[in-house]
Amino acid sequence: MAEHGNGADGSSGNGSERPEKGKGLGVLVQDLREEAKVLREKAKEDLQNLKKPEKTQLYKSMFRVKHDESERSRALGVLTNVFFHLHPAKVNRDSVRYSYTWGMGGISFYLFIVLTFTGILLMFYYHPTKVQAYRDIIYLMSDVPFGKLLRNMHRWAAHLMVITVWLHMFRVFLTGSYKKPREFNWCVGVVLLVFTLLLSFTGYLLPDDQLGFWAVTVGTNMARATPGLGAEGPLGPQLGMNAYNDIHFALLGGSIVDANALLRAYIWHCIAIPTILLILLVVHFWRVRKDGGISGPAPVQLESEIKPERKF
């Protein structure tokens, strides 16, 4: 019964209203058509713009300059980028040849970045305590996703960095790049070298295994012999140094390599030295720029042209 009723109402209703409804519909459809046309135009436009992305607002906001082949934008591309502007806009044409710089400085820096990255990740899994340190490493190698890769990469990058730093210094010397006006930067470089070694050395103890333990023991025992400051060094005892107040004790936070030493090594390795190193790096790079960029390849000078007067 009820259903029937409904059906009848519906049909009759439709029947009565069809004409107006049809008119209204026609209008609506026309409006829609116009709307659609406009939209199509807009879409065409956007597609056009998308052909050259450097025109988009997003792109501009990011890079601030357009990257065409023009002199200017090439220069700006470097200057306006916080990372790139370590470089000058232009460099000595021949210095881009590998044969001159060997790229060792740059690689060292890259390795430093890699080490920071992996190092931070490693810190998530490591407790600098006698109880946990060793277990953490085992855990890291057997359980942590990519843990083994992480640890290996950190260690090997560290070794590699030592080598590249050495080679960098070697190159700088051979090209006489420490000469005026770069004397000071060379000194900074030497300090950087020292800290690189220290960084690697402090990291040695952290796994708290036999290798690190004895390496560090041997290493720090030398401190005992520091003249005047070590209990076993010349004039040490005379100056009242003993195993519990000398520099060796200060380094380890104890008379033997133990929990305290572990903690100290950890803090030196993860906080203190990296910070110092970073600061010095900034200075180093800054000075490279200020001292006139990469030293060469420069035109050769001739012995015959040496000015006789001394600079003093």
Next chain:
Amino acid sequence: MDWKQLWDIISTPDNIPIAAIAVFVPFYSWLALRQARANDRLIAQLEADPQLAKTHHRKTQPWKPGWLKEVHTWPYLMRIEFLAALIVTVILTVWSITLNAPLEELSNPNLTMNPAKAPWYFLGLQEMLVYFDPWLAGVVFPTLIIVGLMVIPYIDANPLGSGYYTLKQRKWAIVTFGFGFIVLWILMVFIGTFLRGPGWVLFPLGKTWDPTYQPYAVNRDLPDLFHITSMTGKSIFGFVVVALYFLVMGLALHKLITRKGLNRKIYERMSLIQYATMQFFLISMVALPIKILIRLLFNIKYVWITPWFNV
């Protein structure tokens, strides 16, 4: 020849860097030398022909008028840097996958490792420990090395060879540095790695390391050879000897430096302080191999003995 042991040493993951050095250092030395040669040839040519010197662009790298003197960092430098980063990353990744960082048993103060070796890059210093007291080898030398390196720019009065490889123009500097870097540092690392066995005993290359082997050697002190017994006597004698060494070596070096052409010129450009500092470091540096030699040849332990320190 104990190949197995040799292989064991080389294949120890922690020694891979040393293998790398063995490749890198010679290669880059060669690379540098080649460019130095080229430059030297050019220099010789220009020295001979002042006319050409006026016009020539004075580089071994090719140059044509119309070429840019400077190129844009972007892309010409960046792309190389990027390439380098890529390659390094690849190398690192592969290295990390194939070789595991060593992890030995839990540290145990009661169980001494034999040999207990410092990290490879400090082996040079550890090697020094054999010939010098810890306070020298472990403290004084490192300091001297660092300071020595830092003063280099200030004592090198040679205006030439800045920014290009050359041998002729900087023979002295390069020879000394090469000696310091390659002989006194790299070589020591190798000795420490390959020749120092258990008990830090020096084994010939490829001789089996035997932990029970304890070589016998009487080490005498130089004063004993002259039958000086009293401590004061020894101190004075030692001081005299050392002083003499400095004097003689200084004179020798002086002769060497001031012998001929360029070096002479440089010498004249130097202030007294510069010269003295240079002399000091040179003499000290030369002292190392000498001390090593007299130990190896004459089993002489100390030269200068005082109540406070021995040298």
Next chain:
Amino acid sequence: MSPDTSDRDPITNQSLSLLLLISALLMVASLGWALYDEFYGLRPWKAYEQEFAVKYSAFLEKQKPKQEAAEKAIKTSPGYQALQAQADALQKSVEPQLRQLDEQAALVDQRLAVITLKYTDAHAHVTDMVWRIEHNSGSSKKSWQSDLTEFEKGPFKYQAVSLSDGRVNAESVDYEHLEDDFKALQAEKGELLVRKGDVLRPVSELRAKLQSYFKEHMDGLTATQIQGLIEKTRSMDIAIKQINLPDAGIIDRCESCHLGIREPLTITAKDMGGERAFVSHPDPDLLKIHDPDKFGCTPCHNGNGMQLDSVKQAHGEYEHWLAPLYHGSGLKGVSPGAYMEAGCQQCHASDMIVDHAPVLSAGKDLFQWRGCVGCHRFQKYDTAPEDLTAAAQTLDQNAKQRAQDLTDAAKANAAGDRAPDNATARKDYAQAEDLRLAVTKIDLETDQINRRVKFLQMDRKKVGPDLKEVRAKLRPEWIPVWLKNPHAFRPTTRMPRFRLDEDELPAVAAFIWQSGLDVKAPSQAPGDPAKGKVSFESRGCMACHAVGEGANAVGGWFGANLSRVGEKENYDYLVRWIHNPRERSAPYCPVEKRDLTAADYAKHNLPYVFDLDHSKCPNDGAELVVEQMTPMPNLRLSWEESRDIASYLMTLKEKDPSSYPAAPYLNDPKLKAQGREIVQRYGCAGCHEIAGLEDETRIGTELTAEGSKPLEQMDFALYIRQAKDDGWWTPKGFFEHKLTRPEMYDDGMLKAEGEELKMPDFFEPQNGDITKKWTPKDLPLESQQQIAELTTFLMGSVSPRYPSKYFHLPAGQQKDIQDGWWVVKKYNCMGCHQFTLDQSSVLMTLPQYQTPDGKGQLPPRLVTEGARVNPDWLARFLANPALSDNDTDRDGVRSYLKVRMPTFYFSPIEVRKLVRFFQALSAQPLPYIPQKLEPLSTEEIAMARALFTSKGAPCLKCHAVGLPAHDQYASAPNFLLAQDRLKPDWVTHWILDPALIDPGTAMPSGLFKQSDGHWVFNGPTPPIFKGYEGDQASLVMRYLFELTPSEQQKLIQMTGAGMSAVPAKSTSGLRREPASQASLSGMRRSAGR
């Protein structure tokens, strides 16, 4: 790249894109590799798990049909069928009842459904109102109350079925009735359920029976269970399986690869296609005791439980893991799992016998028997010497203190005498008193300590013979021959070969000869070797001693092999030794540190007598050493029999003693000092008593924690490199090689005289060629086994790595058992007796005990000894097995046996240990409180007599009665012993079914049969029993416990003719058949006679 033409700038025009592309690709590739390495390369266990899932489910599929078949077989078996039928029948019988109940329930439910609706609604309404009433006051309260009463009036209308006739009709009630109806219905419902349960109970019980029947007949899993396993395996997720025990720092992931270990069925490598990693644990019972979830894996097996990235790593088989997996040995004749047992030692160090670990247990024995303890200290092994020294020290202090006190007392007294006034005098005297009191206290303590010392000395044994007696015992010229190489003279000897060179050997020999006491055993008349041989083979000597070399050696291994004893011994001494091995030529005074002579006793005009009853030193009252420190017991043989045996032994020789080269240097006094020095160096005094070296301490290193000694500290000498290359640079390798050829670590070393390694050679190569260097492989099989056993023991002996709660510290009866084993092993009780069913005594294996009569001659099995005997009696028996002080040439219990329980002269300490051991072994409570037995009435006595003398029960035929004529054929103990000796409960069980307690016993079973609730004699009962309702078995038992000698006499007289000598055959005849028939046939025989 375009050619570098003259005008194109090489730098700006050069393109790096190719290089960049390549390195980019390389980069991607390396990252891909890293990913692969992360997910598979470093996770080999994943592959294992996948493989396991496949192979295991395949295996299970194979199993399923088998088990299904088995299941079917059981389900179709008559037993099961019967039960099944029974159950079904019962089910059917209760069906109608059930149906009716169900209908009733259905009705109730219908009605309840309706009522509940109504009621709950109404109830809610009421409670609401009640709350309002309670929380209102005044007018509103009143109005609410009236509303409530209104509401409760109802009426509540509903349509519901009536329970009486199932029809639906409208009802209308007020609240009260509604509530009652509701409650009633609920009650009804519950009631119905209960009734249903009652009806069903018998059925369900039967079904349960059916289940249990199935369970006990089905071995292995049912098909459904297997199906379950299959599903489990299929749905197993690939993940690390880990056991984590933080308190012990255990993280074990072994089961990530060894997935089969805990599976409920046995999986062999073959089942899993040869993959050995997947087998199930070989010893599931062991696993039950040590639940992996509580113990992990590595505590027993070692290895690096956390590592999973390679087998080598996981098994800890690399330089930097200090606890590598315990592995099967490479030695011949050693089970591959042997070295695994080392893992037990850490926690079971205090157990002498470790179940499930035969090899380790054997190792523990060897360490004692081989005499390792002589040189190496090991906790719990041979502590007597240390205890004795400790005691000596306290005694010494006490003596000093005592003297001091006495003098002080005297002083105090004197002071008191000289005191000016009484007060001070009294004070002084009081002090003196106190001091004297102190002295008496000290004396008491001293006595205690002395007693203890005496006991310790009784229990103290040395591995080797007493060398003070050499002059009386040995032919001098034999000594150097022996010292040169004991194995040459007696291959199986425990005496190792000390590598003495030409000048050491005579020196040692000379020292030993000259340091011997100058005594002689009383000379003896020759005996009869033939008789001697018989005695030797029947008295039980062969439980420890063997005769014959190599393959045709017959007898025990514990004592020396006597094949060539005739070449070395002095006849007179041998007689004395056999008569009483503990007899000493002279007592040793540990205080004076010398052997006393008759003179010492004469001084105090005492007779020169020293034995356990006269063990005080005449000079200083210290406890003397009055016994020889040998475990060999006293067989209480007559002098005559001793002579016979001795003269038989003297016939045992390969060549004539006179053929030995003379050794004149033995008496060269110059050699003595040198010899002493060598003997001291080699620590001979560790195993032998040597005059002047009684207080020598052990020369070897302590081995209690040898297993955890770092490799670097083990002296591989020049073998380090070879060991590393050949893969035995491990504790295992070190021990194996050290035990095989101790001097190997001297090879190629230049060592000064006396600097060489001291450890002697215990083992000789198969070919006996000791001039060449030999390796473990060259040893005879049993030697290799012994080495494996010792190595297992040593490897396991590590310093504790886990919290003590993991350790097994036996307490209560467990401890008693372990303590007992020490004594049992010490005296080789297992040579004659059987303590556990799986262990067999030496005698049982000897030819002369294989015949039925021989079997009858075997010493008793002690499997149930604790349950059988009264501990107090046992203590007495152990102390004196003759159970008599005057007539000792007999066995207290089984005089009818040739083999004889010897006197071991146990100290009370050891007696106590043994008694507790037996009680614990059969789980008997201590102390033992004998149960009260109601005394027999006169007629009961009469009945008992009748039974004992009836033809049906020829008890007295076999049981000894004390008549020599009869007892020589007896084969069972005298009833008179029962009273003190036995436990009533045991006796009852015994007479009911002896075969159950002691399979193959001579005692016939089935003597009694059950008849309405109690046991009655199974055979022609004597008439007197008419109308006796009591339990006849207990009657017999009680009679035994009341038996007196006179009563026994009566019995004998009554039996009369029956007591004539019965040939032993008849008894043995009983024994031939299995116990069950034995009884019946026994009955028949006796009846016939």
